[in-house]
Amino acid sequence: MLADFINPYHLQIASFILINILLAISVYVPLSSGQLSLGSAGFMGVGAYTSALLTIHFDLPIFVGVLVGAAVAGCLGIIIGIPSLRLSGVYLAIATLGLGEVIRVIFVNWESLTKGSIGLTGIPQMGRELLKLARNVGIEPAMFGLRNNQFVYLMVFVILLILVIGTIWFVFRQQNSRIGRSFSSIQMDEKAAESMGINITYFKVLSFSQGAFLAGLAGALFAHVMGYISPSDFSYHRAVEILIFTVFGGSEVIIGSIFGAIFLTLIPEVLRFVSEYRYIIYGIMLVILMAVRPQGILDIHLLSKFKRLKRSKGGVR
Amino acid sequence: MKGIFQKSFTVMVVLMLFLLTACSGSSTGDEGSTNTDGGTIQAKIGVVSYLTGAGAAYGEAITNGLKLAQSEINEQGEVNIDLVxxxxxxxxxxxxxxxxxxxxxxxxxxxxxxxxxxxFFAVAPEADLNGISIMGTSTTAEGIPEIGDYVFRNSIPEALAIPTAMEKAVERTGxxxxxxxxxxxxxxxxxxxxxxxxxxxEMGLEIVTIETFQKGQSDYNAQLTKIKNANPDLILASALYNEGAVIMDQARKMGIEVPFVGGNGFNSPQVLEIAGEAANGLIVATPWFGESEDPKVVEFNKKFEEAYGKLPDQFAAQAYDALYIYADALKRAGEADRELFHEALAETKNFEGLLGNFSFDEIGDVVMDVKVVEIKDGKFVEFQ
Known part of the structure; x- marks a missing residue:
């Protein structure tokens, strides 16, 4: 029964969507305290390479690798964050973009460790490892009427979904806490926030390194979903793509980032039937939407309009 | 705000469910249509190609080569191939x-x-796991056929091409x-x-200096000055043709007159256009020699130019051969079955293709003779 509904291709795209949601949030969090970071691709690479190397060379379980990868990216976020957060706006964007490139060039040149531009092969794939584990405790996919590859992708999808929901829950809760309000006060006016007794440096570094942590987490997961990474996966192109997720969907609200990541990952796949023209359509869509709605598709006004609509409907009833 | 939070989940869950349930009918499609049908074997071959973006020219050449081969094979009538x-x-x-x-x-x-x-590194393990034969037509990096049983390639690996070119060059120039x-x-x-x-x-040559450059670089004077001072007898340049041609141009202007030996990526008629005179003295090993007098090559050139308005390059030629190799394996397999096809493909021996005599070794890598060509007086000639 279940087997008829599970298509590895769709699950794979869903998995990429979930990873992209994490990446979009990693830009959204620093942005919520007024910092435009373009270093996500770099932090993502740090997380991916750390986790991949640990699991390849030390046979660590994947979840340890992923956690360490994310933590290393987060620590790098703190180290980089402290000096570079003196910068703001465009200057910070350029500095973080530079950081991302530096990280990529290190991956290219540190050949003894990263195998240079050839990339790392043979990274344990999350789903396949889980399949092995399940078999060891005597569970066969066939018991649920699933084929092996269906089981593999279903497991990957479920794990990613749990992680993404957990992350969204965390960011959402944080937003409505003292920390989140401090973030938005810094975004509105740094000077005013400081005079109200908010420790600007602390909160800025906090939001920046949270973004780095999330990007690292996404990168580590990416490595274990793909099974192969190379420096070209973490280029400048990727940094811009991640930024577009957030800006396109709406950078003021978290659901904007989520929407942007889902929509922009799905579109190139849905448009596969027009083959060569799909990226042209993708580009035209971006131009039109940015011209019409520079704040992104979803913003606070639109959301509150939805809410009012719902409420008034409820009232009539 | 809590409402928005819940809504975000609802939206996500709905989208994910949509994805899950939007199963295409094709996955449950019947296999009946792929089987023999009045003597001809029907088969669908999947193609993944680089058609949009910076390297789209490669993908275009490859798909054009495949399409040309497809129309010829289908005309012959023994097998009928659909390309997806x-x-x-x-x-x-x-x-x-x-x-x-x-x-x-x-x-x-x-x-x-x-x-x-x-x-290819990302895709091949997955294909291998699913038991589907996969063949690279332009993937020359090391370690590709080693990925698994179902992984093949018909592009000549650098490990075969470059040493051949180097040996010949050293033999002549000493x-x-x-x-x-x-x-x-x-x-x-x-x-x-x-x-x-x-x-x-391995050949006991003395390496006087090793220089590096990055994609898209336009000024190589720093590296070339060092090379000039080291005074080598031969320059080994592993570059793609667009950078490689510029390197040769600047080297000649600087007065470096020694021959260059290049890899597979350096082998393109574009080198002549970019570097002109300066390209003389480039030695490359290649499976594809477009100026060859071989009637097969001449005919292929003619047909390709008629269909697409330009001369084929090695990527088109390799893709063209690849589909013929698949068609050949399919004929021997007798029916469009993934397992039978894989066995037949692995047994490919002494296949006479456009590029010459072709076989797979036991891991699915290429066994064939490599031609060495050089640029002399502004055109590619066979290396003497």
Whole structure:
């Protein structure tokens, strides 16, 4: 029964969507305290390479690798964050973009460790490892009427979904806490926030390194979903793509980032039937939407309009 | 705010469910149509190619080569091949999604592509796991056929091409000292460099200097000055043609007159257009020699130019051969069954293709003779 509904291709795209949601949030969090970071691709690479190397060379379980990868990216976020957060706006964007490139060039040149531009092969794939584990405790996919590859992708999808929901829950809760309000006060006016007794440096570094942590987490997961990474996966192109997720969907609200990541990952796949023209359509869509709605598709006004609509409907009833 | 939070989940859950349930009918499609039908064998071959983005020219050449081969094969009538072409945009995860889509279609017999080695490394293990034969037509990096039983390639690996070219060049020039220059941020050029260095060491050549450059660089004077001062007898350049041609141009202007030995990526008629006179003295080993007098090559050139308005390059030629190899294996397999096809493909021996006599070794790598060509007086000629 279940087997008829599970298509590895769709699950794979869903998995990429979930990873992209994490990446979009990693830009959204620093942005919520007024910092435009373009270093996500770099932090993502740090997380991916750390986790991949640990699991390849030390046979660590994947979840340890992923956690360490994310933590290393987060620590790098703190180290980089402290000096570079003196910068703001465009200057910070350029500095973080530079950081991302530096990280990529290190991956290219540190050949003894990263195998240079050839990339790392043979990274344990999350789903396949889980399949092995399940078999060891005597569970066969066939018991649920699933084929092996269906089981593999279903497991990957479920794990990613749990992680993404957990992350969204965390960011959402944080937003409505003292920390989140401090973030938005810094975004509105740094000077005013400081005079109200908010420790600007602390909160800025906090939001920046949270973004780095999330990007690292996404990168580590990416490595274990793909099974192969190379420096070209973490280029400048990727940094811009991640930024577009957030800006396109709406950078003021978290659901904007989520929407942007889902929509922009799905579109190139849905448009596969027009083959060569799909990226042209993708580009035209971006131009039109940015011209019409520079704040992104979803913003606070639109959301509150939805809410009012719902409420008034409820009232009539 | 809590409402928005819940709503975000609702939206996500709905979208995910949509994705899950939007199963295409093709996955449950019947296999009946792929079987023999009045003597001809019907088969669908999946193609993953780099059709949009910076390297789209490669993907275009490959798909054109495939389409030409397809129309010829179908005309002959023994097998009838359908090509299902998907774009990968040169990105590993897109290539994986595209390949996943193809593999999920029960009617797809085997896959050709993806174009880049970085894409291939991501896709091939998955194909191998699913038991679908996959063949690279443009992937020359080391370690590709080793991925698994179902992984093949018909592009000549650098490990075979470069040493052949170096041996011939050293034989004629009697070179003792060599300088190396390579692009260190590209899989192809990096793996070509590894091969060059290993071959140079094995041949007992003295490496006087090793220089690197990056993709898209336009000024190589710093590296070339060092090379000039080291005074080598031969320069081994692992570069793609666009950078390589500029390097040769600047080297000649600087007064470096020694021959260059290049890898597979350096082998393109574009070198002549970019570097002009300065390209004289480039030696490359290649499976594809477009100026050849071989009637097969002449005919292919003519047909290709008629169909697409330009002369084919090695990528088109390799793709053309690849589909013929698949068709040949399909004939021997007798029916469009993934397992039978895989067995037949692995047994490919002494196949007479456009590029010459072709066989797979036991891991699915190429066994064939390599031609060495050089640029002399502004055109490619066979190396004497």
């Amino acid at each position: 072409i998907e774009d990968s945009a040169g990105e590993a995860e897109q290539a994986l999604s595209a390949a996943q889509k193809l593999m999920n279609d029960e009617e797809i017999l085997a896959i050709i592509g993806p174009t880049l080695s970085t894409e 070179a003792k000292k060599v300088a190396l220059i390579y692009g260190n941020d590209d899989v192809l050029t990096k793996s070509g460099f590894d091969t060059m260095k290993k071959a140079a060491e």
